[in-house]
Amino acid sequence: MPMTSKLLPPLVLVGALALVPVATSSLAAADVANYEELETFMSVYERVKANYVDPVDDHTLIKGAIDGMLAALDPHSSYVEASDFQTLRTTTDGNYGGLGLTVSTEDGAVKVISPTEDTPAWRAGIKAGDFITHINTELLYGLTLDEAVDKLRGPPGSAIKVTIVRPGRDKPFDVTMVRERIVLRPVKWEVKDGVGVININTFAANTGDATKAALVAIDKATGGRPLGYVVDLRSNPGGLLDQAIEVSDAFLNHGEIVSQRGREKNDIERFYAKPGDLAHGLPIILLVDAGSASAAEIVAGALQDQRRAIVMGERSFGKGSVQTVVQTGPQSALRLTTARYYTPSGKSVQAGGIDPDIVVPQLTDPDYKDRPRVREADLRRHLISQAKADDKLLEHDEKTDPRFAMTAAELEKKGVKDFQLDYAIKTLKRLASSPASI
Numbered sequence: 001m002p003m004t005s006k007l008l009p010p011l012v013l014v015g016a017l018a019l020v021p022v023a024t025s026s027l028a029a030a031d032v033a034n035y036e037e038l039e040t041f042m043s044v045y046e047r048v049k050a051n052y053v054d055p056v057d058d059h060t061l062i063k064g065a066i067d068g069m070l071a072a073l074d075p076h077s078s079y080v081e082a083s084d085f086q087t088l089r090t091t092t093d094g095n096y097g098g099l100g101l102t103v104s105t106e107d108g109a110v111k112v113i114s115p116t117e118d119t120p121a122w123r124a125g126i127k128a129g130d131f132i133t134h135i136n137t138e139l140l141y142g143l144t145l146d147e148a149v150d151k152l153r154g155p156p157g158s159a160i161k162v163t164i165v166r167p168g169r170d171k172p173f174d175v176t177m178v179r180e181r182i183v184l185r186p187v188k189w190e191v192k193d194g195v196g197v198i199n200i201n202t203f204a205a206n207t208g209d210a211t212k213a214a215l216v217a218i219d220k221a222t223g224g225r226p227l228g229y230v231v232d233l234r235s236n237p238g239g240l241l242d243q244a245i246e247v248s249d250a251f252l253n254h255g256e257i258v259s260q261r262g263r264e265k266n267d268i269e270r271f272y273a274k275p276g277d278l279a280h281g282l283p284i285i286l287l288v289d290a291g292s293a294s295a296a297e298i299v300a301g302a303l304q305d306q307r308r309a310i311v312m313g314e315r316s317f318g319k320g321s322v323q324t325v326v327q328t329g330p331q332s333a334l335r336l337t338t339a340r341y342y343t344p345s346g347k348s349v350q351a352g353g354i355d356p357d358i359v360v361p362q363l364t365d366p367d368y369k370d371r372p373r374v375r376e377a378d379l380r381r382h383l384i385s386q387a388k389a390d391d392k393l394l395e396h397d398e399k400t401d402p403r404f405a406m407t408a409a410e411l412e413k414k415g416v417k418d419f420q421l422d423y424a425i426k427t428l429k430r431l432a433s434s435p436a437s438i
Helices: 025-051 058-071 082-093 145-152 207-221 241-251 295-305 392-400 408-413 419-433
Strands: 078-081 095-098 101-106 109-115 131-135 159-165 173-178 180-183 187-192 195-200 228-232 256-261 268-272 284-288 310-313 321-329 332-342
Touching (some): 078 145, 101 145, 187 207, 195 207, 195 419, 241 256, 256 295, 284 295, 284 419, 295 310, 310 419
Parallel strands (some): 228 284
Antiparallel strands (some): 078 332, 101 109, 109 131, 159 173, 187 195, 256 332, 321 332
């Protein structure tokens, strides 16, 4: 999720209402309504404190009230304390303990958004759209997202058995994994058939520098003559806003990258590319799927709108909001949605996502037709959508395009393990051989 990398100083609450004179009758009426709401809250608080079946402390009640207030806003605003606060910081830094899963809750159930590459969950074959129903035979239902994540995490080296319900499968099945210290390599690179492939897994604190280093390394490995680049942002759940800007800037020579806009009309901040395209104007194909979210969508939107890359794959997740992390105490923080972001053309991807220029299904995944894609629009209380994408586009291409008629088994016999990546490399090689058509 895009967020400021700097933790802001604690908020100071100043009881200044009594010092501000009421200038108009409308302001006075608003104050009366506010006080009435606060009186209702205090009435409930005092009744629970005095009459609940078991004694309950003030901290529990206040924390519950804060959680409920933020839960009424959107899926990405939250308040964290103690261990959860440390988890927030280490996750942002790209070093944390667990399975390597991005999850959400839906009707009390835990739903997988995406597994992170080269993590226990990814190696175990857990897929986007899977439901995790049990942990070590214990039912995982009706918990908050933080509670569910806390149960999934544990000491590195400890074993965990999860029960998976996968749409399209007749029966649930168990998967046993060993938790690891997840130290993300945000960027990996290789050269395939003269094409530089840059796989960006997350937008942690060093992703921008790692992307620039990958471009330099590919240039050196190819003797300064790569045919072009495939930038793989599939199943990238996002991360830091400033890193999305740095990655975009590495491939652009000028122009706007992204703008973020707050609640007021004049509350707009724009970010621009600096001179110097480290990819030297060579053709770029950028891969996205339903697990490509927030910071990944900023990069995809910037390169697509600036006509710097061909976006290929499936429609992205559609998280177009910015979260600011405000440290409220030594071991607590408020993560609050403070703005929407917009691509250079002025499009908000919130709940709509980035539409690929070329829709390419992942044919090497045998379950891809049956597995539902989980996107921002599927989450409860998501911010209002400003765009509506058509999932039938992918269905239409599957039925009518002979290039996408092969099965996973047929592709495996041909040695194709990743159809989308294979298709992107072949397309880029064709572009490089006929530059007049680029």
